Amino acid sequence: MRIHLLSALLVCALTAACGQSPSANEGEEAHGAEAAEFERGPHRGRMLRDGDFAIEMTIFEDGVEPEFHIYAYRGNKPVAPGEVQLSVELARLGGRVDRFAFAPQEDYLRGTGVVAEPHSFDVKIKAVEGGRTHSWTYASYEGRTTIAAEAARQGGVKSEKAGPGTVSELVDMSGRVEITPEGKADVRAWLPGRIVEMRGQLGQSVRKGQPLVRVESSHSLQVYSIPAPISGIVVEKNANVGDVTGDRALFVIADPTKLHAEFFVYPRDAERIRVGQRVDLRSLSGEARLSATVEAMLPTADLASQTLMAHVHLPASAATLFRPGMGVEGSFAISETQVPLAVRTKAIQRFRDFDVVYAKVRNTYEVRMIRIGRRTPEWTEILSGLEPGTEYVTDGAFLIRADIDKAGASHDH
The missing domain is CATH 2.40.30.170 (Efflux pump adaptor protein, beta barrel domain)
Structure with a gap:
């Protein structure tokens, strides 16, 4: 439930921030509306008019890399492509500008070069025909949005x-x-005998050289101490006071690092x-x-x-x-x-x-x-x-x- 609520808050933050300042989302929505409203030509392209002259902008990508195919009209009748000189500039996000020249081909003007993805740019067009010059500009965005810096930060971007x-x-x-192997050590009796004192406890941290066990030798009846061979934590305790030492480890020490x-x-x-x-x-x-x-x-x-x-x-x-x-x-x-x-x-x-x-x-x-x-x-x-x-x-x-x-x-x- 907490995760779902956090996701909802993040989306709300983004939505609120986008509403606080002009954004490319607004441009996307405007472009979406414009896409439904702008005039389409016979080839389903965007019609751009200036007086009785018009061009139809299309990007052809059927079996080929995307390329411009532009059709010219005068008085709503096709104009031979050889009668028109055309240039197009695409200004992309980040400052790059792609420029296209055109050559007549069949009944259209074909752009030189590939219209690289994304097809998201500000378009500038210049056409010359019959001694007249025509210019158009428009925005065509896709896959673009603007989000305020604080909203992006809150959203974890x-x-x-x-x-x-x-x-x-x-x-x-x-x-x-x-x-x-070097991080683990056994504490064993050096000589057989009876345990008279044990100072280590399970889970206790010990340092190298710290006395842990005192044993009374069965041979000399003298008491000797057994120190910790390494620093670490006592992970095993296998004897008690009064026990007789044998081959078993009295303590096992492990260094968790x-x-x-x-x-x-x-x-x-x-x-x-x-x-x-x-x-x-x-x-x-x-x-x-x-x-x-x-x-x-x-x-x-x-x-x-x-x-x-x-x-x-x-x-x-x-x-x-x-x-x-x-x-x-x-x-x-x-x-x-x-x-x-x-x-x-x-x-x-x-x-x-x-x-x-x-x-x-x-x-x-x-x-x-x-x-x-x-x-x-x-x-x-x-x-x-x-x-x-x-x-x-x-x-x-x-x-x-x-x-x-x-x-x-x-x-x-």
Whole structure:
């Protein structure tokens, strides 16, 4: 219930902020209304008129990369495309301007170059025919919204700049946290005898050299003390005052800061796991996470399962996140590749039939259709569709998407 209420508050915050200042949402809504109201020509394009001369703007993308096809009319009758000189400028969010020249083809003027996605821009057109010059401008936005900075902050929206990254091939395995061999020690009697005093208690923290047991020797009848061999916590107590010592450990001490994770490596992965590889470790709940490295691959296989044991070193700070005996999951980076451009995988959303991220320019957000390469849970390689250095949304992208969907994602031309 608390989660649902928080989501509702976030959406309300975004809605309120968008209503406080002019936004691209208003432009989207206006464009949506305009899309229903502007005059359409015989080819279902946007009609632009100046006196008795008119042009019909279309973007043709049937089996080809999107390109402009523009038809000319005079007195509502087609004009031969060779009689018209035309140029188009598309001003995009972020300052980029795409310019198109045109050449006659059949009964239309064909633009030189691809009209790249998203088809979201301010359009400027200049046409010359019969000694007359005609100009038009209009806005055509899609996948764009503006959200006040405070509302975005309250909604958990975060961003960073796209740049080079490391994409890894990962192998996932299950394991458990254990205390390392050097992190555990037994407290044993040195000589047979009777225990006259025990100073340690279960769960007690002790320091190395601290006296824990006093024993009266059966041979000399002298009493000697047995100190703690390491610093740590008493995890086992196996004797009481008055008992006679034997081979058993009187106390077992464990240092909870000396941990490693043990993973069972199946034969199909054994040849790919190497000492020094990075491992992203997480608890079964997913709440505790850290990055560590493979410290050892034991050379012997289990007879029944044929699995090998990989030990992953955990730093002392891991004791605050993981406890001995806990189950863990690990993603082993069996290979790592530097790529020129990568984004965080969690930033990627769907828009129409595209994978997208949301570019941020001041308080305005807009889709960037991307082609992706190698992908891991953390990073995804970008092959095209995003310029290096572009600021993009890493957290809260679903809120941006919801705000755009609320206004309607127009794709009219």
